Amino acid sequence: xxxxxxxxxxxxxxxxxxxxxxxxxxxxxxxxxxxxxxxxxxxxxxxxxxxxxxxxxxxxxxxxxxxxxxxxxxxxxxxxxxxxxxxxxxxxxxxxxxxxxxxxxxxxxxxxxxxxxxxxxxxxxxxxxxxxxxxxxxxxxxxxxxxxxxxxxxxxxxxxxxxxxxxxxxxxxxxxxxxxxxxxxxxxxxxxxxxxxxxxxxxxxxxxxxxxxxxxxxxxxxxxxxxxxxxxxxxxxxxxxxxxxxxxxxxxxxxxxxxxxxxxxxxxxxxxxxxxxxxxxxxxxxxxxxxxxxxxxxxxxxxxxxxxxxxxxxxxxxxxxxxxxxxxxxxxxxxxxxxxxxxxxxxxxxxxxxxxxxxxxxxxxxxxxxxxxxxxxxxxxxxx
Amino acid sequence: xxxxxxxxxxxxxxxxxxxxxxxxxxxxxxxxxxxxxxxxxxxxxxxxxxxxxxxxxxxxxxxxxxxxxxxxxxxxxxxxxxxxxxxxxxxxxxxxxxxxxxxxxxxxxxxxxxxxxxxxxxxxxxxxxxxxxxxxxxxxxxxxxxxxxxxxxxxxxxxxxxxxxxxxxxxxxxxxxxxxxxxxxxxxxxxxxxxxxxxxxxxxxxxxxxxxxxxxxxxxxxxxxxxxxxxxxxxxxxxxxxxxxxxxxxxxxxxxxxxxxxxxxxxxxxxxxxxxxxxxxxxxxxxxxxxxxxxxxxxxxxxxxxxxxxxxxxxxxxxxxxxxxxxxxxxxxxxxxxxxxx
Numbered sequence: 001x002x003x004x005x006x007x008x009x010x011x012x013x014x015x016x017x018x019x020x021x022x023x024x025x026x027x028x029x030x031x032x033x034x035x036x037x038x039x040x041x042x043x044x045x046x047x048x049x050x051x052x053x054x055x056x057x058x059x060x061x062x063x064x065x066x067x068x069x070x071x072x073x074x075x076x077x078x079x080x081x082x083x084x085x086x087x088x089x090x091x092x093x094x095x096x097x098x099x100x101x102x103x104x105x106x107x108x109x110x111x112x113x114x115x116x117x118x119x120x121x122x123x124x125x126x127x128x129x130x131x132x133x134x135x136x137x138x139x140x141x142x143x144x145x146x147x148x149x150x151x152x153x154x155x156x157x158x159x160x161x162x163x164x165x166x167x168x169x170x171x172x173x174x175x176x177x178x179x180x181x182x183x184x185x186x187x188x189x190x191x192x193x194x195x196x197x198x199x200x201x202x203x204x205x206x207x208x209x210x211x212x213x214x215x216x217x218x219x220x221x222x223x224x225x226x227x228x229x230x231x232x233x234x235x236x237x238x239x240x241x242x243x244x245x246x247x248x249x250x251x252x253x254x255x256x257x258x259x260x261x262x263x264x265x266x267x268x269x270x271x272x273x274x275x276x277x278x279x280x281x282x283x284x285x286x287x288x289x290x291x292x293x294x295x296x297x298x299x300x301x302x303x304x305x306x307x308x309x310x311x312x313x314x315x316x317x318x319x320x321x322x323x324x325x326x327x328x329x330x331x332x333x334x335x336x337x338x339x340x341x342x343x344x345x346x347x348x349x350x351x352x353x354x355x356x357x358x359x360x361x362x363x364x365x366x367x368x369x370x371x372x373x374x375x376x377x378x379x380x381x382x383x384x
Numbered sequence: 385x386x387x388x389x390x391x392x393x394x395x396x397x398x399x400x401x402x403x404x405x406x407x408x409x410x411x412x413x414x415x416x417x418x419x420x421x422x423x424x425x426x427x428x429x430x431x432x433x434x435x436x437x438x439x440x441x442x443x444x445x446x447x448x449x450x451x452x453x454x455x456x457x458x459x460x461x462x463x464x465x466x467x468x469x470x471x472x473x474x475x476x477x478x479x480x481x482x483x484x485x486x487x488x489x490x491x492x493x494x495x496x497x498x499x500x501x502x503x504x505x506x507x508x509x510x511x512x513x514x515x516x517x518x519x520x521x522x523x524x525x526x527x528x529x530x531x532x533x534x535x536x537x538x539x540x541x542x543x544x545x546x547x548x549x550x551x552x553x554x555x556x557x558x559x560x561x562x563x564x565x566x567x568x569x570x571x572x573x574x575x576x577x578x579x580x581x582x583x584x585x586x587x588x589x590x591x592x593x594x595x596x597x598x599x600x601x602x603x604x605x606x607x608x609x610x611x612x613x614x615x616x617x618x619x620x621x622x623x624x625x626x627x628x629x630x631x632x633x634x635x636x637x638x639x640x641x642x643x644x645x646x647x648x649x650x651x652x653x654x655x656x657x658x659x660x661x662x663x664x665x666x667x668x669x670x671x672x673x674x675x676x677x678x679x680x681x682x683x684x685x686x687x688x689x690x691x692x693x694x695x696x697x698x699x700x701x702x703x704x705x706x707x708x709x710x711x712x713x714x715x716x717x718x719x720x721x722x723x724x725x726x
Contacts, residue, residue: 057614081620092612095475095666098387108608108619114669115604139387143723161619 008033008197009054009165014063016046016053022061023049025221031199031214033164036191038208039201041218042242047201048089050218051169054199055086067165081109085163087154089170093143099153100138103129106160128156132186148179155186166190168200172207180204184211206254209233217241248307257307258284265289265310268332270357271342274300279342279369280308291332294325294353321352329356339365395670398662402677406455409684413451414443416692445581451684453580453588454701457645458683459676460592460637462659463599465652466675467634470606470668471627472530472539473613475716478652479519479638482539483546485647487522488515488639489573490550490557497561508587508643515639522546523635575646575702577687584644591640595633596676602629603668610666648683649702650709655679657716682708 009031017023024046031037039047052058054065056072065072067083075083085106094102106128107121117125129135132152137145142153151171158166168187172180188211191198202208208215209229217224217232219241225232233251238244248257267283267290269276276292277300283290292305293313305312313332315325333339339360346353360366414426419442421429429435429443465478479485495514499506529542554573605626608616617623641648659674660666686704693699 055618057617077617077620077622081618084618086615086618088612088614088618090612090614092615094610096660096664097610097666100387101665101667102611105608105611105615105619108604108621111604113601113604115607116669 006033007031008035008068009199010064010066011054012064012066014053014065015061016049016058017061018049018058020061023221024218024223027063027223029216029223029226031197033197034191034195035213036187036198036211037200037214037216038212039199039216039218040205040208040241041224045218045220047218048169051167051199051201055084055167056080078109081161083163084165084167085158085161087151087158087166087168087171089173091150091174092154097142098139099134099142099145099149100125100129102142102153103134103138103156103160106157109161124160124162128159129153131159131190132156133182147174148176148182151175151179151183152186155183159190163196165197165199168198170201170203172202172204180207187211205233205238205249206256209251209254250303250307252303257304260284260308260310261287261289262310263289265291265332266337267291268293268329268336268339268360269305269309269342270294270339270344270353270360271301272296272299272344274304275342275344276301277304279340280304284308291336293332294321294329294350294356296350315350318349320349326352326356330359333360333363333365337365338367341366341368343369391665395663398659398674399677402674402681405681406677406684409681409688410451413454413684413688414447416688417442417447418696449580449582449585450577450687452585453644454577454683454687455680456585456588456592457577457641457648458651458655458679458681458686460595460641460679461648461651461683462655462675462679463596463672464634464637464641466656466668466671467599467606467630467637468652469656470609471630471634473610474539475657475720476540476653476713478650479634479641480547480647480649480652482522482526482543483550484519484522484526484543484635484638485642485649486547486550486554487525488518488642489647490554491515491518491521492643493554493557493573497557501561508584511643512587512591512640515643516636518550519635519639519642520631522550523631527631572646574700575648576690576698577645577683577701578698580644588640588644591636595637595640596672598629599633599637600669600672602626602633603672606630606668606672610668645701647702649706650713651679651682651705653716654709654712655682658712 007030011027011029014027015022015025016027027050039050041047049058053060054072060072104117104121104125107117107124108115111117111121126135129138132155134149134152134156137149137153142150145153151174155171171183175183184207187198190196212229214227215229215232216226224241225237235249235251238249238251248259250257261284267288269279269290269292271279272295280290280292289310291311291313292301292309295302295305295312295314296317297314298317302312302314313325313328315321333356341357344353357366411423411426415421415423421439421442425435425439426443429439461479468477468479468482469475471477491514492511495510496506499510525546526539526543530539533539533542558573605616605621608619608621609626613623655678656671656675659671659678663670663674665671682705683701686701686708690699690701690704
């Protein structure tokens with residue numbers, strides 16, 4: 001992924017914790033320049049403890065942190081603050097400070113004895129605010145801004161410190177989805193444009209997978225797994241990490257599903273191209289077990305049905321529907337008391353679907369639902 | 385950049401008004417009393433040093449030193465309050481409510497009684513030192529408690545309790561001390577600017593002057609600290625030594641005031657609050673000098689009222705400062721509550 005394979009941050013045999021007692025043991029991680037690295041794990045797993053140790057808020061229990069080939073404890077207060085900037089989880093309520101004042105605080109390591117800003121500093125403050133789209137709130141009282149604005153202002157403050165390494169502790173908590181995406185995309189472009197190394201903890205696995213070059217999974221008292229999200233993330237791993245056995249996660253889409261309804265399936269859902277998904281979800285909420293089919297394995301509906309349906313009748317992509325799937329579908333039609341068709345496009349290879357639909361219609365079980373995506377769903381009522 | 389300009393104008397106006405008030409109070413304070421001296425005559429005497437012996441005595445031996453002390457110590461109190469508020473990240477912290485003044489008072493009373501009994505005389509530096517020891521004792525105790533009760537009300541209750549204990553001990557000492565100077569001691573333990581001379585002005589001036597300069601040069605880290613300890617650390621503040629500086633400076637300032645004038649209430653909370661509102665900023669580099677001037681004005685005015693309102697009976701200085709300060713603090717608390725509820 002990275003051109004210069006130079007390690008920028010090294011955590012070597014690192015033990016972190018409180019009062020000399022290690023909470024997480026034996027951390028060994030090398031982080032390259034310009035990488036975005038995300039710590040993921042259950043609440044209380046110790047993500048913050050690791051970050052606090054890296055920013056010297058907590059003394060290291062054992063082992064070393066090396067930043068730019070220099071041990072963390074060899075940095076003076078000033079040189080460390082010119083290398084590393086932070087965005088913390090704690091909410092601050094500074095008295096009578098405008099957003100500009102807060103951002104300007106980031107110039108601290110560069111100003112003189114009395115902390116006065118020169119025109120160049122002022123320019124950098126404006127630049128930092130512009131890069132996080134916070135210029136229009138510059139003169140607003142910091143305490144009077146929204147959570148999303150506060151977080152952007154704090155990010156601008158950190159940028160103003162001109163760090164090579166940026167540490168963020170759960171920067172997306174308190175933010176709604178719009179601001180989450182905005183904040184993360186700012187981080188992404190920053191890391192690429194300015195070659196800033198980012199280490200952060202995140203709650204949202206789905207977002208973490210999309211933004212990170214590397215993910216570090218923290219669980220128990222150790223690093224559970226570490227690597228590129230594309231390589232390491234799968235359903236099994238996530239269930240193990242969070243100890244979930246009743247929910248399912250699709251790492252391909254990053255979507256989290258509640259467990260499928262149990263019991264005898266009494267409904268067959270026929271669909272394709274994602275038209276079935278809203279119906280699956282609706283049935284799932286009502287805890288109605290259902291069968292989905294016949295779906296090609298490359299269909300959107302197939303991925304969702306795998307997690308939500310009691311049974312999926314599937315066929316290999318681009319093949320004609322074979323006897324096995326067809327017979328199973330016909331069985332389902334006769335067994336179920338209702339067949340919901342959310343729309344299916346009939347072509348040469350799935351011609352046999354017509355027969356399935358006809359059988360359902362003749363049995364008086366067919367209900368055609370114009371899901372049309374999610375749009376038509378409001379008028380659609382579940383069977384009793 | 386129009387906001388920056390507007391701020392600068394605002395700061396200039398606030399400082400101009402404060403300085404003007406200092407001058408008006410200077411003249412007014414010398415002018416009023418049992419013997420009235422007209423403002424024209426005051427200026428004449430001040431600038432030429434010539435006048436009737438009676439007038440010279442009143443001005444140079446009584447009113448002027450008292451006035452300067454009121455100004456200087458008032459400023460010192462406001463600064464001590466501002467430093468403590470920074471330290472505890474709590475706008476209601478101050479030397480009086482946290483029991484620091486009372487701790488200083490107790491040790492000063494102890495030393496005074498001991499020395500008056502054995503030696504018959506105490507140097508003012510010894511008293512400042514005693515006050516400093518007392519102030520540090522209370523502060524360290526408060527720090528210990530704030531470790532277990534890190535919230536605003538816990539801190540306050542602890543401070544008020546320490547204040548009561550120290551005052552009780554002081555009253556006990558005064559009750560059982562047998563000396564003619566007890567009347568004097570009693571007056572002092574209630575807080576008063578009376579009986580100051582130019583020797584006091586000089587020694588207090590040195591201490592307050594140095595403490596003011598040191599505080600002013602701390603304005604950069606104080607600013608960072610207003611964003612919280614952890615952000616301050618991440619910006620390169622050596623939090624540990626910075627905290628020690630804050631504690632030493634605020635104790636020294638509070639001790640100095642207590643040694644000379646006894647405990648004085650509410651100045652430390654009310655003045656920094658008022659100044660921040662007037663300036664519409666909490667930036668230490670402007671708030672520190674403004675709080676000093678504001679404290680001076682506040683105490684000079686309070687002393688004028690204490691002296692003249694029921695003349696010839698003189699009020700305790702704290703009676704007056706509480707009367708003005710307490711409503712400001714109540715207003716501050718209500719306003720904070722309203723803001724937090726938004």
